[in-house]
Amino acid sequence: KAGVTQTPRYLIKTRGQQVTLSCSPISGHRSVSWYQQTPGQGLQFLFEYFSETQRNKGNFPGRFSGRQFSNSRSEMNVSTLELGDSALYLCASSFGSGATDTQYFGPGTRLTVL
Amino acid sequence: QKEVEQNSGPLSVPEGAIASLNCTYSDRGSQSFFWYRQYSGKSPELIMFIYSNGDKEDGRFTAQLNKASQYVSLLIRDSQPSDSATYLCAVNSYNTDKLIFGTGTRLQVFP
Numbered sequence: 001k002a003g004v005t006q007t008p009r010y011l012i013k014t015r016g017q018q019v020t021l022s023c024s025p026i027s028g029h030r031s032v033s034w035y036q037q038t039p040g041q042g043l044q045f046l047f048e049y050f051s052e053t054q055r056n057k058g059n060f061p062g063r064f065s066g067r068q069f070s071n072s073r074s075e076m077n078v079s080t081l082e083l084g085d086s087a088l089y090l091c092a093s094s095f096g097s098g099a100t101d102t103q104y105f106g107p108g109t110r111l112t113v114l
Numbered sequence: 115q116k117e118v119e120q121n122s123g124p125l126s127v128p129e130g131a132i133a134s135l136n137c138t139y140s141d142r143g144s145q146s147f148f149w150y151r152q153y154s155g156k157s158p159e160l161i162m163f164i165y166s167n168g169d170k171e172d173g174r175f176t177a178q179l180n181k182a183s184q185y186v187s188l189l190i191r192d193s194q195p196s197d198s199a200t201y202l203c204a205v206n207s208y209n210t211d212k213l214i215f216g217t218g219t220r221l222q223v224f225p
Contacts (some may be wrong), residue, residue, distance in 0.1 A: 042217040077202040102160060103148075105157040107156070
């Protein structure tokens, strides 16, 4: 089975721009969770989508948004980029919803904001 | 108090030794516990999960869970230099249904 895929792998943007990241889960998985990883804060939960619905959300500003499509693929959007948004963005897929099911991570998208 | 705490390390062990990684958590309602390994510049890779008190073994890895004391540990037997990585402990939060990660323990295995 193919693993979780994320595109693009690397991205360089400037302050004020917006960015869209994509995640394709493992076949058959319906839940996609997004995380931000920085050296100072570690892995921080952004949100979870299950069956096209956002079912959980972390403590991030409204500039961070996402959606999920009927084929379970998910996108994450960050608008009005700030320098502090530079991070590794990871998505993880699981078969079921919630945090009790095992999550498998994609390779991540490294975002650099200049 | 952090929800999931790990010693940041580095934990240095010689090749062939047992590496012991520890994690404590604050939510008594937590039910699922995961260990991930993350090499520098890579994404987290699942090593093991454990749901019940006691030990769970998988190859050279053993996860130990003690819900009464709210700690979970990972033992790596016959440590190899290729085990050198950051090990992340993750615990589900019963109240928020989110997976909470510790900041990770950096393990260094020297030849």
